Amino acid sequence: MPIKLPSTLPAYAVLTDEGVMVMDEELASHQDIRPLKIGLLNLMPKKIQTETQFARLIGATPLQIELTLIRMSDHATRNTAVEHMESFYRPFSDIQGEKFDGLIITGAPIEHLDFESVSYWDELKQIMDWTQTNVHSTFGVCWGGMAMLHHFHDVPKHLLETKLFGAYRHSNLNPSSPYLRGFSDECVVPVSRWTEVRRKEVEAAGLPILLGSDVTGPCLIEDPTHRALYILNHFEYDSDTLKQEYDRDLANNQIEGAEIQLPYGYFPNDDPAQRPLNRWRSHAHLLYGNWLSEIYLTTPYDMDRIGQDRTDLRG
Template sequence: MPITLPSSLPAFDVLAREGVSVMSHSRAARQDIRPLKIALLNLMPKKIQTENQFARLIGATPLQIDLRLIRMSAHRTKNTAAEHMAAFYRPFRQARKEKFDGLIITGAPIEHLPFKDVTYWDELCEVFEWTQTHVHSTFGVCWGGMAMIHHFHGVQKHLLEKKAFGCFRHQNLAPASPFLRGFSDDVLIPVSRWTEMKQDEIDAAPGLVTLLGSDEVGPCLVEDATHRALYIFNHLEYDSTTLKDEFDRDTAAGSPIDVPVNYYPDDDPSQMPTNRWRSHAHLLYGNWINEIYQSTPYDLDRIGTEVRD
């Protein structure tokens, strides 16, 4: 089954060319089924790139997905055309009356700031609380995951002395988890961050279970069943060249940056990188969508009012 997108959204043509099944809203309205309603709260500056990355993953399942795009109400992006934002995004204050089967909260390039210094922190905390009554399952990604685990559990993020940058091996710590169904014993995952969460602090917080972790870059994927949430601090959604684009950008600007670890063949930036994480990215988001499908109420109005089995 397809993912439902506005036919004028750039991701519609991008995914169609890649062979992902996409459907316009007008065509979807003629089908007598209830699609899963998934929202993307996009905090990244490059909105279109991020839309493509997540739509590609959640649109690859056998289920019909209705993807809605949300932004923070007062924050204005400087990197995406205002026309695009006006056409495809709604501010949270307009979307908050609705209920969703799933919500993805992306990362944001504001790691260096204390959470309370983020201009939209108060509204984001409202979003976190809103998920408990209006969203069946939430997926916090990178800074979004760090912010959410901090809000609900007080777990701190810590600045690194050196940026974690490259592709790192992660161990499958919970092979029986339905979110890791089909996963290998170890997984290569792209990482690009200046902060980390510490495993001992996560272990000290009741109800948190680490599903993926690395000896080199720490915990990666954490389940928070109490709040119906997953937190991932790294980037399985990245395109093949996302780390390359970041490396090339900083190199051209004369900013100090190391060659991303274990990313280019022979660690040679003159060669094109090889994508070795795509299959696990599809597995993770497909498993998440499947778990939502298995447990979400058929009646959207009942989301947030039922106790899960």
């Protein structure tokens, strides 16, 4: 089954060209099934790139997905056209009375700030609490995952001396997890962050770590009590996303004079003139497909029941 997107959304044309099944509202209305209602709270500055990356992953399963793009109510983006935001995004204040099968909270390039110093922190706390009554399963990504760990469990984020930047191998620490169904013993995951959460502090909070690395620390964390997953790295990245960040940092370096590190394990032979190879795409599709499958198996058919019964509906 395809993902339902407005035909004028840039992701619609991109994914159609890639062979991803997409449908518009008119075609979807002819199918007599209940699609999974998934929200994307997009906190990244490059909204179109990010919405396309996540739509690609959640649109690759046999399930019909209805994607809702969500923004903070009073925070104006400076990197995406106002017309795009008004046409395709809904503020949280408009959707807070609705129920969702799943919600993705993206990262944000504000790692250097304390959580409480973020301009929209109060509303984000409201959203995280709202997930407990209105969302069946939540997926926090990078800074979004760290924010949820901080809010629900007081797990701190720590600033790093150098940026974790590259494509790192991670170990499968819980092969029996339904979220890692089909995963290899190791997988490569893109990493790009200046902060970390530490394994001992995550384990002290009673949270199982599903994927991790001795170099980059915890990667995928499950939070059964809050029906959530937290991934601190970027399976959703395109093949050239790390290259774009590297090129941007090189350009900024001409002004700031900071030393720019080559992304680890990314360019063939560590040669930035060569085209980087995507070594994470299959596991990215597995992870998000497994997440959606778990939602499909456990979410109530009657959406009014979402958030009322926190037990696993599979028994």
